[in-house]
Amino acid sequence: MIQTNAPILLEIDGLHASVDGTPILKGLSLVVRAGEVHAIMGPNGSGKSTLSKVLAGHPDYEVTAGSVKFLDRDLLALEAEERARAGLFLAFQYPIEIPGVSNAAFLRQAYNTLAVARGEEELDPIEFDDYINERIKVVELPASFLERSVNEGFSGGEKKRNEIVQMAVLNPKVAILDETDSGLDIDALKTVSQGVNQLSNAENAIIMVTHYQRLLNYIVPDFVHVMADGRLIKTGGKELAQELESRGYDWLRSQASTPGAV
């Protein structure tokens, strides 16, 4: 849903970032307004996942230049948990297993931390139980999964669905879905996509980071960006994704190397 006068949620300007001294992002810029769905596509090694982690504040990545504004705040000055509390959500490509900590306890802790940050009421375990049982329906997970340890022993599909449950619980302003389609069969892909679509509205925005076009059949983007060598080299509508699917990435790369082509 594109509304040119919608408020800007996220504004990335000339972002450079490196890991262990190796530059990965090399001047990336992107503006995301409320209500928009963006897809960032690119070949392996183009820096897609780095972008997700840098935005979420992973300590292994160092920002060397550029700025990121999130809801008019300097995102880069915030700690990882402060970014989450401000409303930035990352659905991990590889969700982490946390043995011994139940999903329910984890979700409640996260929910209440965010509620306090937003000046809302915390929920006690009973209230939260009602709330969460409603939310997990978004991705059709059984209630029993709440008693299991976070991601421990989950199948690939369950882990990804769990990420979307967390998104549903935390109600972020901007959600970054990092390769959420990887490792999903077609049914799980549909379930997860439907979940995301339900959560998408005019107040928030979604950034999908993906290698393949197939996710975009289910979550239809307003913008498709192509990423290569740490920058966005082309931006178009959803038809760009189909073009990429049929032609691959190489034709764009040769275009990009011609000055002024973008």
Add this chain to the structure above:
Amino acid sequence: MSIQVEKVINRPYEAGFVTPIEAEMLPKGLNEDVVRMISAKKGEPDWLLDFRLRAYRHWLTMTEPHWAHATYPPIDYQDIVYYSAPKQKKKLESIDEVDPELIRTFEKLGIPLHEQKMLANVAVDVVFDSVSVTTTFKEKLKAAGVIFCSFSEAVRDYPELVKKYLGSVVPYTDNYFAALNSAVFSDGSFCFVPRGVTCPMELSTYFRINTEESGQFERTLIVCEDGAKVSYLEGCTAPKFDTNQLHAAVVELVALDDADIKYSTVQNWYAGDENGVGGIYNFVTKRGLCKGKRSKISWTQVETGSAITWKYPSCILLGEESVGEFYSVALTNNCQQADTGTKMIHIGPRTRSTIISKGISAGRSKNTYRGLVQVGPKARQARNYSQCDSMLIGQSCAADTVPYIRVQNDSAKVEHEATTSKIGADQMFYFAQRGIGAEEAIAMIINGFCKDVFTQLPMEFAVEATKLLGLKLENSVG
């Protein structure tokens, strides 16, 4: 570890103060005269003096063991005070006669001695250095038939019971520190629950070392007759001194037919400072004898203190179908060393045991689980399950798991599992991305890791233990 995890340990040790109270002490050093003097001070009968002297003479023939994974300078046994007691004018008849200074001390430690201020369902025996100061709810317990008093009183009032059971589970020949304790033990708690009685309240002993030069050598004896049941908890603290104090206790439990003893420990002796100066050497022998059929002894321990911990609460499963349990959380930080675990000795048929051990190492500490599961030829269809997990926090600590398993009959089943895990930077980032800060994240991970043990603690103390672990770990993850 990359980020915050170093920022969240080391709130000061809150129990580290000294009580300014005049003490009556024997001079430093140990010889036969000291043993005789301790016995004389307590007005003991000859048979007990005899027991002490035999133990002392045996101790002289033994050498200090060094197989534990711990390193420390040699202990000078002549540089220790073996008897130290707060000076009291006369024998105490009630709590009102206890020195107000002592009452204040225990209040500061969260152990109010006035019965009306206490947790209504917990009776406490309070041991200060070498002597028992007071025991609460004695009358109420007596009405139920339960004897709960200091060891000295038990020797005076119930000599036959003490004589019958003292040394019956841990003989003075057992090991070096048990022999030393048998020679010089000063006080401790005694509990006797007669046939068919379920003790109406939780029993508890609180141990406090106050004197810098003194060692603490208490002795606890708990006996449950047929069908009797008791839950007992001990807690311990000591002031911060930059010298090391020796704590060599002996605990003996006896469970007859169908008896059930639950023994919980929250150990928070002073651990020394961040450079390993000072702290308690906690060299303790704890053993329970499941003598009767279907008897049960369950040990739960939360070990957070002491410079060195060296203890293996054990069960001898003699009675058929008797049950032994060991649930342990051991947390070491800074320069602490813990070598702890259990022994489950299956002798009778169809005996069962469970071991759940959780070791957490942080800082430069070393945490060793050492356990023995032994199934004798007559322990037909014995069963054991052990789970020993270690968690490492930071790059300078170490965790060892050393289980010994000996099976001597073909109908037994023994299973042991161990894992090592960590609080990793990736886990912390995942929490952070969901808005959960480092402190809460660590608390959640630790709680999840220790859950199986905490659920075994009596309610009042589970909360205490959780808090204690959180305190101890602050700033260790980073």
Add this chain to the structure above:
Amino acid sequence: MSALTDSRHWLASALTDSQQPITTPSVTQGLQERARTYLQDAALPTAHEEDWRFMTLVPLLEHTYQTPARAGHILLPDISRFILPEAEGRRLTFVDGYFSPELSNLSELGSIVLRPLGTLNDTDGPRALGSIAPPESDTMTALATLFGREGACLEVPPGVNEPRPIHLLFVSSGAREGVRIAPRIWISTGPRSKATVVQTYVATHETVQAVHAITEVAVGEESELTHIRVQSESRMGCHFERCAANLGLRARYTLRNITLGGRLSRFDVSIDGVETEMNATLDGLALLAGDQEADTRSQLIHRKPHGQSRQSQRMILDGCSHAVFRGLIRVHPQAQQTDSAQSSRGLLLSSDSRIDTKPELAIEADDVKCAHGAAIGQLDEEQLFYLRARGISESDARALLTFAFAAEVLENIPIHSLRKQLQAVVLGRTQRAESKK
């Protein structure tokens, strides 16, 4: 005589025997001098030592042993059942510790270098000989070093990929009682090479004897070595072996160890990952009966990051046999991202058999995944019932499940003839165990 004086006396007489004028390979003479020096102040291990607390040396000390002056008379037909067709042309055979050119066949070695130690001179032997298991490691290693008269030296040159196995065959003739045999084995693989070695100890007659062996293994950078060791010696003999392997950068080492023979046997193995990304697999099967005692002690040492190790030990005990398994996994502070798992399982088939197990983790790095599991018990009642419900008799069902328990190790032996041979042995033993009941 007390056990202590017994053991002193035994050691003294053993040291005297080692001075007998029997030729020793020139490449080991320096090591033997070091061993002799070390042994001057050494004593035989006792149960007071942690490393020996589960086993006594009494069966060894009951006899005296001598290095034989010559090999027993063995002909090719005597050992035909021990020969592996897959390894034909790559077999080095020793009888009673002596190299036997007649029973060896080295016609298809290709570029692989396989020689008896006795033919090596000071300059062309492996330079690292004696450095992976130095004589000073412990008393038993020193003794094996000192007693050593012959052995095998296998060197796989860089880049060589030999899919066919190489066989090191050690035969005891049993011609005389009280023979002492002390082979030393060296195996090294050059960078990016690949090889499979089978080391078997067999006896043509049951007799009292003592074997003291040392096997040193150097697995080169990015090379892959599969090492199979089968000890099926005399059930009246003693066998002590120290096996030490060093793993180079990204080296892969798989050791599968089968213990069938020996009145008293001990296999003391250490696998040391001295470089990054080591990959080690260590399997063991001990199948014991009668009064056999077998002690397996393993150390898997991770020193550098990204190493992986898997260990699986199986023990099946009948009669009044006794098995010991002590497996240590050690992770040094630098060895981050180590992934190590160990499992040990024991099956007691008789009421007099017993098992001592001590799996041990010593972890000094925080970002690692280590686990061990140990289980001792009997056959699964549910499985037994399932088989019986399908019409299989209880004793057949038991034999079948026991065999299946061992098969998990045997299945992974990549040499068809050896696998079949071992399966037959295991099947024979499990059926015998059942028919006795």
